[in-house]
Amino acid sequence: MRKLNTEESSSAKTDSTPSWLTSRVPLAQVLEFLSHKTVPWHRGSHWYLFGGIALLLFCVQVATGIMLMFYYVPTTDAAYESVLLISAKVPFGWLIRSVHSWSANLMILALFIHMFSVFFMRAYRAPRELIWVSGFLLLVLAMTFGFSGYLLPFTKLSYFATKIGTDLTKLVPVIGEEMRLFLLGAETISGPTITRFFALHVAILPPIFVLFLIAHLVLIQLLGMSEPMGTKESRSIPFFPNFVLRESIVWVLVLGLLAVLSVYIPWEVGEKADPLAPAPAGIRPEWFFTFLSQSLKYIPATVLGIEGEALGVYAIGLGGLIFFLVPFWDRWADRGIRHWVVTVFGILAVIYLVTMTSLAYFKPY
Amino acid sequence: MRRIAWISIKSFGLAAIVLAMGAGLAAAQTPAKPAGKSQNACINCHQNLPGKLGDPVKKFKKDVHAQKGITCVGCHGGDQTSSNFAVIKSKENGFIGRPKVTDIPELCSKCHSHLEYMRKFSPSIDVGQLSSYKTSVHGKLLAKGDTKVATCASCHGSHGILPASNAASSVYPPNVSETCSKCHSDTNYMKGYKIPTSQHNDYLQSIHAELLMVKRDLSAPTCNDCHGNHGAFPPTVNSVSGMCGQCHVNNRNLFDKSPHKKAFGALRLPECAVCHSNHKVLRASDKMVGDTPPSVCVSCHAKGSKQLQTAANIRAQLEGLKNVIGQANNKLESAEHLGMEVSEAKFNMKEARSALIKVRTEIHTFSFPDVKKKTEEGKKVAEGALQAALAAIQEFHGRRRWVIFPIVLTIFLAGALYLKLREIEGNDRNRG
Numbered sequence: 146m147r148k149l150n151t152e153e154s155s156s157a158k159t160d161s162t163p164s165w166l167t168s169r170v171p172l173a174q175v176l177e178f179l180s181h182k183t184v185p186w187h188r189g190s191h192w193y194l195f196g197g198i199a200l201l202l203f204c205v206q207v208a209t210g211i212m213l214m215f216y217y218v219p220t221t222d223a224a225y226e227s228v229l230l231i232s233a234k235v236p237f238g239w240l241i242r243s244v245h246s247w248s249a250n251l252m253i254l255a256l257f258i259h260m261f262s263v264f265f266m267r268a269y270r271a272p273r274e275l276i277w278v279s280g281f282l283l284l285v286l287a288m289t290f291g292f293s294g295y296l297l298p299f300t301k302l303s304y305f306a307t308k309i310g311t312d313l314t315k316l317v318p319v320i321g322e323e324m325r326l327f328l329l330g331a332e333t334i335s336g337p338t339i340t341r342f343f344a345l346h347v348a349i350l351p352p353i354f355v356l357f358l359i360a361h362l363v364l365i366q367l368l369g370m371s372e373p374m375g376t377k378e379s380r381s382i383p384f385f386p387n388f389v390l391r392e393s394i395v396w397v398l399v400l401g402l403l404a405v406l407s408v409y410i411p412w413e414v415g416e417k418a419d420p421l422a423p424a425p426a427g428i429r430p431e432w433f434f435t436f437l438s439q440s441l442k443y444i445p446a447t448v449l450g451i452e453g454e455a456l457g458v459y460a461i462g463l464g465g466l467i468f469f470l471v472p473f474w475d476r477w478a479d480r481g482i483r484h485w486v487v488t489v490f491g492i493l494a495v496i497y498l499v500t501m502t503s504l505a506y507f508k509p510y
Numbered sequence: 511m512r513r514i515a516w517i518s519i520k521s522f523g524l525a526a527i528v529l530a531m532g533a534g535l536a537a538a539q540t541p542a543k544p545a546g547k548s549q550n551a552c553i554n555c556h557q558n559l560p561g562k563l564g565d566p567v568k569k570f571k572k573d574v575h576a577q578k579g580i581t582c583v584g585c586h587g588g589d590q591t592s593s594n595f596a597v598i599k600s601k602e603n604g605f606i607g608r609p610k611v612t613d614i615p616e617l618c619s620k621c622h623s624h625l626e627y628m629r630k631f632s633p634s635i636d637v638g639q640l641s642s643y644k645t646s647v648h649g650k651l652l653a654k655g656d657t658k659v660a661t662c663a664s665c666h667g668s669h670g671i672l673p674a675s676n677a678a679s680s681v682y683p684p685n686v687s688e689t690c691s692k693c694h695s696d697t698n699y700m701k702g703y704k705i706p707t708s709q710h711n712d713y714l715q716s717i718h719a720e721l722l723m724v725k726r727d728l729s730a731p732t733c734n735d736c737h738g739n740h741g742a743f744p745p746t747v748n749s750v751s752g753m754c755g756q757c758h759v760n761n762r763n764l765f766d767k768s769p770h771k772k773a774f775g776a777l778r779l780p781e782c783a784v785c786h787s788n789h790k791v792l793r794a795s796d797k798m799v800g801d802t803p804p805s806v807c808v809s810c811h812a813k814g815s816k817q818l819q820t821a822a823n824i825r826a827q828l829e830g831l832k833n834v835i836g837q838a839n840n841k842l843e844s845a846e847h848l849g850m851e852v853s854e855a856k857f858n859m860k861e862a863r864s865a866l867i868k869v870r871t872e873i874h875t876f877s878f879p880d881v882k883k884k885t886e887e888g889k890k891v892a893e894g895a896l897q898a899a900l901a902a903i904q905e906f907h908g909r910r911r912w913v914i915f916p917i918v919l920t921i922f923l924a925g926a927l928y929l930k931l932r933e934i935e936g937n938d939r940n941r942g
Contacts, residue, residue: 239851240909394924401919405917408910412849
């Protein structure tokens, strides 16, 4: 009798919980939607998982970034010391900082892989042009996150790399110098610069990134995932639980990798920035900007009377713009044609990025 | 002290400068006056003459005196404004022609000992060169009629005198030893003076020359910093520590309190130079202390003596501290390579290295208890840093051991999810 009562009571509790919740949140519709939602599954589908990886790493970034904010002090006098404090004194501070740095770099790597996989599969073709546009802008925003975050520990390398980076903004026609001054908040990198970069990193970029992320995800929901060109009989799998389980396996593996990397190759702090000291040898921006800095080294000071550095930046910018606008000029893809011009353009872009990045690390001069 | 000595050489540069050409013995019973816009008959004529007669005009263009408005008559006398050769070189106008060697110091001093005149060029300029010179060996021998000795022009030149601060000047610090060696390394010229001629060669091998001439550290000493410039003299045996102590203050103070001070004085040994040499002062090494060669202690103290035992003990202290510092540095470097944060310990190591320098200075007390006390201070700091480095390395390996848990968890979770996926998809296939 006593046993029966316990079971009834337990059953009543279980029943009452969903009814209480479902009466307030329309979970049933969501679950109904998810149970019927399917996603296409084909040989190239694994590449789409990189989008999910980037999303996971962004969440890790937010979580670890908030933790770091408890101790980080954005001033020239205390920034470096606060990072030292986090790395040496705060319990597990070294781990949080290392995870933050590693996840940032892995996120950008995942975004690059995701972008090129979408490019080569022509997944940007109509009607998914805006998914591509929002995704590309998310990569640009992520790189801006990296640029602004690189200065925050105020180390020697980050100081001079940021100086070179911000000097490049001078090349923007008409408003270049004003842009540089706006970014720095002073003539040179100093107290106001750290404050501005910190504000950009933790207050301005995150909401913009989230807005674009929502737009990207909503558009994917509305338009569905792209299927490879020429597929006659498409195979699809249920989003829940099949796709979710696949993504979860990858997420678990990525989290494991992140833990191993953070522990085995912890992110070093480096030396404190000294604005009065000469620039040290081997200044290099974050790896995802090295293609740009390395390319500029090969361009002569002047080319046909034009400043070489400016010419290089404009040329690379033009290449990036053509890449960004691919859904609007690749009309072959809309007709189901995988044109060689687009493929060669993509391959050359990958070769260029990989070569320049490798040279920056293995043969910088 | 050395600074003062150098100021005086600099001022002499300016001096000799304004001096050498300064005042004609006859013409310049008062300091030379800068020439007006009138013609310079001397230059007009001599600039067209070959060799020795024309060279002074070319050299004088860069001369500091010329830049200050002093002309030929300032030293040589005569009337440069006349076009009459007899008037230009007339004794009535104070023409002296080429001054005699014995007259040069007095000639230069007409301006350079004249404070009111000289302070127009520099408010704190030294005007004591002549009185210093008279106390020097050079000055004393000159007074006895020895015209081979150095006078103002021997070091500063005559028609191309540059300020001592000019790198091309013969009295610019890195050039001084070369200037002195023109006479002092010439065995024929120095014959009869009964002094060695190897000083310059010895000096070139010294740490002082390396610092001054190779690293261009102008605070490093050259000849005049120990011997004086205008009042150049050979130091006496018990004034050597005063010389070296101008820069090596702590070493000198400790040496003066040590038993060696009294003993060296009694034996008439030249203090610092006994161990470090005089001109050939090599970079000091820890091997200089101890009871076996190449220690310098063994050259005086008998084998097995109490003094050599002290030297051996001091050396052991020194090596002990160096050993701990070396270990701490190695471990800190290893910890840093592993990505561990050890900047605080690294900063503390500066104190340990500073302690090592203090210990090396303390050796000049030749007192084992004093050296030991300083060594212990350094060891304490270095051992603290070593422990911090070891703890960081230990923590690193500890972290690596712990990472096994996320790895196992990852494999377990990923495996479980994969099995679940297979089960679901297997069921789907069976249904479909």
